[in-house]
Amino acid sequence: MTERRSAVGVRRCGRPLRRSASYECPSVHRTGPDEADRTDGQVVFPARRGRSAPPGGLTGGMSGRQLIVLGTASQAPTRHRHHNSYAVRWDDQLVLFDPGEGTQRQAILAGIAIARLTAVCITHFHGDHCLGLPGVIQRRALDNRSSGDGREPEPLPVIFPAEGEVYFDRLRTATIFHDTSRAVPRPVPAGTPERPAAPPGVVAELGPSARISAAPLSHRVPTLGYRIDEPDGRRLDPALLARCGVAGPDVGRLVAQGWLDTPTGRVTVDEVSRPRPGQSLAVVMDTAPCEGAEELARGVDLLVCESTFLHRDLELAQRFRHMTALQAATLASRAGARRLVLTHFSARYDDPELFAREAATAHSDVVVAHDLLTVDVPPRRSS
Numbered sequence: 001m002t003e004r005r006s007a008v009g010v011r012r013c014g015r016p017l018r019r020s021a022s023y024e025c026p027s028v029h030r031t032g033p034d035e036a037d038r039t040d041g042q043v044v045f046p047a048r049r050g051r052s053a054p055p056g057g058l059t060g061g062m063s064g065r066q067l068i069v070l071g072t073a074s075q076a077p078t079r080h081r082h083h084n085s086y087a088v089r090w091d092d093q094l095v096l097f098d099p100g101e102g103t104q105r106q107a108i109l110a111g112i113a114i115a116r117l118t119a120v121c122i123t124h125f126h127g128d129h130c131l132g133l134p135g136v137i138q139r140r141a142l143d144n145r146s147s148g149d150g151r152e153p154e155p156l157p158v159i160f161p162a163e164g165e166v167y168f169d170r171l172r173t174a175t176i177f178h179d180t181s182r183a184v185p186r187p188v189p190a191g192t193p194e195r196p197a198a199p200p201g202v203v204a205e206l207g208p209s210a211r212i213s214a215a216p217l218s219h220r221v222p223t224l225g226y227r228i229d230e231p232d233g234r235r236l237d238p239a240l241l242a243r244c245g246v247a248g249p250d251v252g253r254l255v256a257q258g259w260l261d262t263p264t265g266r267v268t269v270d271e272v273s274r275p276r277p278g279q280s281l282a283v284v285m286d287t288a289p290c291e292g293a294e295e296l297a298r299g300v301d302l303l304v305c306e307s308t309f310l311h312r313d314l315e316l317a318q319r320f321r322h323m324t325a326l327q328a329a330t331l332a333s334r335a336g337a338r339r340l341v342l343t344h345f346s347a348r349y350d351d352p353e354l355f356a357r358e359a360a361t362a363h364s365d366v367v368v369a370h371d372l373l374t375v376d377v378p379p380r381r382s383s
């Protein structure tokens, strides 16, 4: 609501706020010491590469952030479920997590263009999480060759546990093709289940509103979970603007330079804006409950979590280092995750309602995923 009011306020002043990259975000990318001095370290700046950006981390409208579930099966596809696979739209970013077998076709059905992917994250190299990678890379190469606009295609970072690099290499070169994919391997140490690596923290910055971090999970093989964070920012407050007598084109000037001299004195962006918490989303696949999972899930708006088993099969979950629906919901609840999406189901169950009921005993906002489901990231927390 506040966002809408801000947008209206700014539009009224003749300077529409752009929706994503330009005004949203970062707390660390400053355009220079001048702004830092001016704003006393309070205002957060957009991280626009290659040019200076206005201070403010300000936003004007709802952004497009959602999870698109491409598949939900663990281990082997079934008649009703493809191998698990997830795409996340996050403003102008499109991140693919764990492309299991069939991802290329599921992406077509979901309206996801492989050519538009901006990153791929692989949690580990069990087949249900990566057998679709050859198809994704080869499709990317094909699209790059046929785009015909003469521009150099964008690189595609592929982030994965470093201990599995040999599998990445095999998948990438699985068949004959002309590799114009511009896939860039980004191996990140995960350690072993017994000796997890130190949490690597931020592993990729995808523009100003999507920072990807990783943490080791506790599966049977080296595994990473991931998290996307939008850094905290600020939003303009029309009432404060009015109180300071800033209107019309002056709003644009204030945003552009971080301050404005008015007849009653200097006004800074801080004085006419309020903190705006960043949004976040975590992907926790194939793990027993562990510290890394909690760290990733802490305070996220949307947690996508494996729940291979029901709790009646806890012994199996423990043996294969997976989670039950109850464990996933407990994790979400303890970590303060707002909405929980359950996925990666064992083929032994055919009633999704059982997962919903079990998880509902520990968390109030649970979505049981099915193939091609889209889940919005919940509206921003109020500051």
Ligand SMILES: [Zn+2]
Residues within 6 Å of the ligand: 074, 075, 126, 128, 129, 286, 344
């Ligand atoms: Zn799996």
Ligand SMILES: [Zn+2]
Residues within 6 Å of the ligand: 124, 126, 219, 286
């Ligand atoms: Zn696995």
